[in-house]
Amino acid sequence: MLADVLALATKDLRIELRSPASITGALTLGLVGLVVTGLAAGPDTARLRAIAPGLAWLSVVYAAIAVGERLDRIDRTDDAFSVLWLSVDDRRAIFAGKVLALTAVLWTITLALLGAAVVLLNVEPSPAAIALVPLAGLACLALASATGLVTGVVGVSSQRILLLPVTLLPLLAPTLLAASQATAALIEGRLDSALPWFALLGAQAALFAGLGLLVYESGVALE
Amino acid sequence: MLADVLALATKDLRIELRSPASITGALTLGLVGLVVTGLAAGPDTARLRAIAPGLAWLSVVYAAIAVGERLDRIDRTDDAFSVLWLSVDDRRAIFAGKVLALTAVLWTITLALLGAAVVLLNVEPSPAAIALVPLAGLACLALASATGLVTGVVGVSSQRILLLPVTLLPLLAPTLLAASQATAALIEGRLDSALPWFALLGAQAALFAGLGLLVYESGVALE
């Protein structure tokens, strides 16, 4: 099954990378979102710095929804999904491949965004901030699993571009919160107060991914 | 031409309203955006109140992109656009119809959102706030024209869901700013300081709409 997961994730990433505007697009989306949100929040750096982790993660959540919907649409256009469904031995591979590809894209975006936020806002990160890398990975896994799960069950519908954010934003609010809190703690070097948030993120990733695997195994994702 | 514009806008709104989740979905998206952004910004009401008009309009901008991409996709799916292109006498009607439909949807959403923001953030609006209704209309026209213009030029492409926000967010930053400032001024009853922003919004709406009409007339919007 692992080979299938890799083959499927590679397929998604290849299609993704082949379109020239793609990853850069997602990245720019995140950056622009950050800047515009900052603009909307007004020009007070101290205030901005306080809300920066939250805003950065909010941009990542928006990017997760946009990229997730895109990766899902790759399969839904022209009914490629049916072909996959009949081809793979273990259908959980379809979900796992999708989540893997999405996690990879989001992780890249997140690290770039956090870096940009640190530079733009003149934050002095503590050495503990290196733990942001695994933190971002975990949070992106949670985001990707939730997005994969919900896009899978919502399926094709002309409303999905609205339905997905409507459902995902509140569902991901705890993830957003945990990721922001942990990020703030790590930047200030409070490793111990970041740990519970790590645990929370892990639990969320496990919940979303577990449910996704279950749902795909039993054929929920189709039609 | 006016009859054609109305017929086309009615077509869009009918498709839009027929899907049960549609307008409510857009509205909820706006509300959720507001709540989640509030959450990301942290629980300090004074701070939130200061940035509220910006946040509300940011939600409207996101909704504009989501709904605009949806309205445009209605025509791009299955190449319905080609049929329109060959059917109408004056091709600017296609653009005008699209912008009209989008403005109508956005105006509804904006008024609901501003109302919600006033209640949620404990703002005491001044009587001058009634001018928010035409203000919202003007700003929505600007947002709708810009969205219609860019979706038209970007055309079908698998990246559009990323390209649209990337192009539109910075393009709309001045609109966002003007609308937020005017809103803040009107809520506090400073009618006179809102006027320049009104003028700016009007100029933007004229610019985007004029450019859109030009582009459609000369056939750039195709392919």
Added chain:
Amino acid sequence: MPHVPPADLRLELRRVSKLFGTTVALWQVDLEASAGQLVLVQGANGSGKSTFLRIAAGLTSPTAGEVRWAGGPRSSRPRVAHVGHASGLYDGLTPFEHLTLSARLCRTDPTDALALLERIGAASVAGEPCGRLSAGMRRRISLARAFASDPDAILLDEPLAALDEAGVTAVLKLIDEATQAGRLVVVAAPSDARLRAKAGHTVALADGHVLRSLPPSAGWLEQIDAG
């Protein structure tokens, strides 16, 4: 009262070429066709038929060469209808709504449009959203809409694909009537005996090149089959 196509309607393609990147989709194609003709564009898969139709309709611009529509009042361009491989239907609207919208935009009589729906055998689904229709039914709706728009010229890409026998008969009849009414009809299909038997002019494409272009004459059918 259906609109009468101008008797001097003409379509002229002059050395039209179309490149997609480095792919040559059409290469120096010439064509002259006029009101009341049925032109069949024939060729293997990928030979450029669809590209040809889209360029003639003005939906794609040629890389080189010129497409000209002439005839009728100077002020207005001739009305061209095009049905491609894609249906051009909105999933959320019913056939009835499609035809009334089209009638309003094309300034034709909506009752004529509904009569056409009946003739093409799709009246029973007129109130169903198109997204729920079967492939053949969608095809019928697109075709009915094109014929109902009272076009001067009508360009059809594989009009008989996905249709059952009743559908094929109805569409062939509509094509006949259109040419009789003086419309210019251009049909693309890889190879279809039913269409070939009717065509007044056949353009055979191969890899974007015109192999031969046969004006009306006895014996052209044999020539094609021999070649």
Added chain:
Amino acid sequence: MPHVPPADLRLELRRVSKLFGTTVALWQVDLEASAGQLVLVQGANGSGKSTFLRIAAGLTSPTAGEVRWAGGPRSSRPRVAHVGHASGLYDGLTPFEHLTLSARLCRTDPTDALALLERIGAASVAGEPCGRLSAGMRRRISLARAFASDPDAILLDEPLAALDEAGVTAVLKLIDEATQAGRLVVVAAPSDARLRAKAGHTVALADGHVLRSLPPSAGWLEQIDAG
């Protein structure tokens, strides 16, 4: 070494009905078919052919009734390939990439898949992204992929639509070979003399009802045409 379909492979539909809202797409359909058979599902547009194939493939769940695939080792479900009206291709991947991905997922030999691409006449476009291919070429790629996946059963929805003559010949040959290799083939088409001449079993659908289901026997073709 291509995989050998189990000799006792069977498809059974028992009183299968499918409703979409209040539309009856299929009504109490029964079918039994086994390895090596070619079943033709025939009927007017909207009669339920595509729904029938999707339900048989397990891509749509029936509202009532039962679909059973039997035969082969208990542990694994039989491998079913399905080609519907939609192509199932990614615009951004080439035919070559499609076939190698499919080969990896289906655990077949990628070189066999490429040989198939050659046979179906699509080798010349193997390196072109599918989004740029013509309608007929896309159809060929989908069909080649289905045949290359070494399925126990293969379900084809209007396999000959959009193909030119060379394509039709190649696909008919592939269908023949598949039945000879012991695969179960189910083909849906509104009406096609070329397929009817080959079919061992014909199911005639009308408005979701089985009008008649004809097992192999001399004279069935006449019966159909008389009815």
Added chain:
Amino acid sequence: MIVLRRLLAPPALVAFAAVLGVVAVGLFVVPPDRLQGQVQRIMYVHVPSAWIAYLAFFVTFTASVRYLWRRELGADRLAASAAEVGLVFTGVAIVTGAIWGKATWGIWWDWDPRLTTTALLFVIYAGYILIRGSIVDRVRRARAGAVIGIVGFANVPIVHFSVTWWRSLHQPPTIIQPGDPTIDHLLLGELLASVLAYTLLFLYLLNRRLELERARDEAELALLMPS
């Protein structure tokens, strides 16, 4: 068993009488609060509504798990009905809370953790209903609902514990906590009675919704019965 059934499906009369009873007691019997005065009586609506919403979403959660496990449409109907009723109670809790807040804090709303998370809870279940509404296929609707019904429930404990996890304006748990409750026993009695009465109301509404859902499903199945 029958007794349990009866208990779980209270007649309208009983449910409404119980609610009227506790409202009357809340308004006229229980003394006003020493600090807050008459407004405090709103608690007897506010707090039970919030708790009943939790209960309803818990029902949705368990029924969703059951659905995914057993694939019974009955479980899905229960989940959907409970979510809808729960959404109404959440709405009531928010509105009464806002009124109460205007009276005691002087504001309708604040970005307090409890309030924000409650709003999110409302939106999640609104999304649940929207998504179900957008899916036509019965089985798929049920599956999507089940998934969101499960994931969405994770927010209920977050709402409950939000007051202890973050500093909050909102009342911390006064009743559901270890040790002796910190409020007056008469008030407590009225509160518990209210909870009981609203539970009856919840069960009544839930049953009515269930009947409606059942009738809808049966109407679909009735089409499948041979007439």
